[in-house]
Amino acid sequence: MITLTVNGTTHQVQAEPDTPLLYVLRNxxxxxxxxxxxxxxxxxACTVMVDxxxxxSCLLPIAALSDRKVRTxxxxxxxxxxxxxxAAFEAEQAAQCGYCIAGMIMRAQALLERNNRPTEAxxxxxxxxxxxxxxxxxxxxxxxxxxxxxxxxxxxxxxxARL
Amino acid sequence: MAVGLLAVAAxxxxxGLHPPIAPLSALPRAFDPGLVAQGESLxxxxxxVGCHTADGGRPFAGGRALSTPFGTVFATNITPHPExxxxxxxxxxxxxxxxxxxxxxxxxxxxxxxxxxxxxxSDGDLDALYAFIMTRSPMQAATPANQMEEPFGFRPLIxxxxxxxxxxxxxxxxxxxxxxxxxxxxxxxxLAHCGSCHTPRNALGGQQRDRAFDGAxxxxxxxxxxxxxxxxxxxxxxxELFAYLRSGLSKTHAxxxxxxxxxxxxxAQAREDEVRAMSVYLASLMADAPAARAAPxxxxxxxxxxxxxxxxxxxxxxxxxxxxxxxxxxxxRPPLAWGTPLHESASHNTIQVVxxxxxxxxxxxxxxxxxxADTLSDRQIADIVAYLRARxxxxxxxxxxxxxxxxxxxxxxx
Numbered sequence: 059m060i061t062l063t064v065n066g067t068t069h070q071v072q073a074e075p076d077t078p079l080l081y082v083l084r085n086x087x088x089x090x091x092x093x094x095x096x097x098x099x100x101x102x103a104c105t106v107m108v109d110x111x112x113x114x115s116c117l118l119p120i121a122a123l124s125d126r127k128v129r130t131x132x133x134x135x136x137x138x139x140x141x142x143x144x145a146a147f148e149a150e151q152a153a154q155c156g157y158c159i160a161g162m163i164m165r166a167q168a169l170l171e172r173n174n175r176p177t178e179a180x181x182x183x184x185x186x187x188x189x190x191x192x193x194x195x196x197x198x199x200x201x202x203x204x205x206x207x208x209x210x211x212x213x214x215x216x217x218x219a220r221l
Numbered sequence: 222m223a224v225g226l227l228a229v230a231a232x233x234x235x236x237g238l239h240p241p242i243a244p245l246s247a248l249p250r251a252f253d254p255g256l257v258a259q260g261e262s263l264x265x266x267x268x269x270v271g272c273h274t275a276d277g278g279r280p281f282a283g284g285r286a287l288s289t290p291f292g293t294v295f296a297t298n299i300t301p302h303p304e305x306x307x308x309x310x311x312x313x314x315x316x317x318x319x320x321x322x323x324x325x326x327x328x329x330x331x332x333x334x335x336x337x338x339x340x341x342x343s344d345g346d347l348d349a350l351y352a353f354i355m356t357r358s359p360m361q362a363a364t365p366a367n368q369m370e371e372p373f374g375f376r377p378l379i380x381x382x383x384x385x386x387x388x389x390x391x392x393x394x395x396x397x398x399x400x401x402x403x404x405x406x407x408x409x410x411x412l413a414h415c416g417s418c419h420t421p422r423n424a425l426g427g428q429q430r431d432r433a434f435d436g437a438x439x440x441x442x443x444x445x446x447x448x449x450x451x452x453x454x455x456x457x458x459x460x461e462l463f464a465y466l467r468s469g470l471s472k473t474h475a476x477x478x479x480x481x482x483x484x485x486x487x488x489a490q491a492r493e494d495e496v497r498a499m500s501v502y503l504a505s506l507m508a509d510a511p512a513a514r515a516a517p518x519x520x521x522x523x524x525x526x527x528x529x530x531x532x533x534x535x536x537x538x539x540x541x542x543x544x545x546x547x548x549x550x551x552x553x554r555p556p557l558a559w560g561t562p563l564h565e566s567a568s569h570n571t572i573q574v575v576x577x578x579x580x581x582x583x584x585x586x587x588x589x590x591x592x593x594a595d596t597l598s599d600r601q602i603a604d605i606v607a608y609l610r611a612r613x614x615x616x617x618x619x620x621x622x623x624x625x626x627x628x629x630x631x632x633x634x635x
Contacts, residue, residue, distance in 0.1 A: 074533075
């Protein structure tokens with residue numbers, strides 16, 4: 059048995075220590091927001107937060123977690139009461155197929171919690187590890203800028219202000 | 222002491238006087254396109270943009286801070302801008318800077334600019350490089366003032382350094398060797414300035430010629446030996462060197478990482494025959510390395526239960542790509558047992574790659590690996606690295622791994 063703290067709740071999980079966190083979230087805890095994309099740490103669809111950092115959960119064995127706290131997109135509100143980032147993604151219609159979005163939001167959440175006034179360059183560099191094959195990057199960037207403003211900050215030199 | 226310093230300084234002034242070279246009245250533009258193309262290839266071999274471009278800045282416009290033990294030197298603007306670049310430099314002034322480290326005004330350049338290597342370039346290569354540089358777009362960008370520690374702000378001191386460490390001019394051709402080897406030597410020892418990273422320096426920053434290509438430290442990475450001291454498991458053949466230098470990946474060694482990743486991305490754009498000539502020369506330097514003399518050993522060792530936790534971390538975080546039979550391995554990637562970093566006496570390169578992964582810049586292809594800095598703790602990375610060393614090499618365990626991980630994180634400002 060391994061003890062995991064996910065979204066503030068402690069769980070006892072029966073799984074091998076080398077099991078990737080993503081599998082436990084989806085198969086054992088029914089938290090299906092994080093997606094399996096490549097399983098190789100290349101695409102970012104599985105991104106969740108551990109403590110205050112965005113991580114690829116497909117490459118994070120649960121043995122590595124010990125008492126660190128996991129947060130998934132399910133912790134950022136509900137469909138009726140969405141948090142700042144999910145609300146902004148909806149307002150900007152930033153999802154096309156939607157498969158990358160939970161990962162994009164969790165990576166953005168990690169940035170905005172640390173710094174809700176990033177520069178456009180910081181924002182883009184921070185999101186770079188996560189891929190979107192539909193090509194909705196410009197909408198995703200707009201959504202994160204909107205959320206930054208909603209969280210009391212903003213992107214200091216938003217690319218669109220220069221266009 | 223003060224008198225001694227004064228005498229040294231006076232001697233420095235005496236040997237270090239160089240007259241200004243008259244500025245050109247207009248930017249020279251009439252160059253043979255073939256010469257410009259050859260110059261472009263040579264600029265990639267020298268990776269001029271690597272230092273002469275600031276992050277996010279225009280190519281060749283300078284401004285990158287280079288930190289040295291003697292202070293911070295800012296790379297200059299080498300676009301042909303008349304005021305802030307080198308647009309009024311004649312071919313003579315350009316050649317003097319490359320061969321002697323003296324700018325058009327007659328002032329000494331700091332040896333962070335590797336003229337102690339560039340001095341080996343042939344006249345023809347300098348003609349080509351000059352033609353390429355002078356046909357770039359002029360960019361107005363003033364270079365920030367250097368921030369040197371005392372007494373290194375006093376440039377005439379560099380004249381003394383040159384007396385000690387600058388061996389001016391091209392090397393004479395070695396008639397006993399093929400033309401390709403000679404060309405490779407000219408590039409490796411000259412414009413490619415491989416020794417700048419791979420040859421250790423003394424306390425004054427001079428290259429230790431008796432330890433040429435013995436391996437040295439650069440930006441928190443260990444630039445491995447390029448001679449008989451190479452710890453490579455598989456031999457560095459001409460073909461493997463060529464593939465590595467052009468693509469950043471050798472299927473029998475490893476992927477280029479850290480500063481070398483930038484070098485291979487530049488060499489990918491250089492002329493193939495030139496990179497092959499470099500490979501011929503480099504392979505000859507490593508002809509007496511253990512891997513070239515003995516049958517390669519890629520055996521794996523059984524690891525004991527002290528590594529059980531690391532084995533689980535490896536299985537969950539690394540095996541999906543690195544275990545034999547993984548999709549990546551089926552595409553022809555080097556087994557970890559062949560990875561030179563695991564066989565070095567220092568653990569730093571292995572730790573750097575685990576912490577920061579490999580990511581080619583936007584729009585460029587190349588070896589890729591996710592970073593584990595945010596995923597794993599210092600202790601966990603240390604355990605995995607110890608496990609890799611035990612499983613894939615016959616070398617003794619590395620000491621103080623967790624401290625090394627913490628130190629590398631600190632140096633990167635994490």
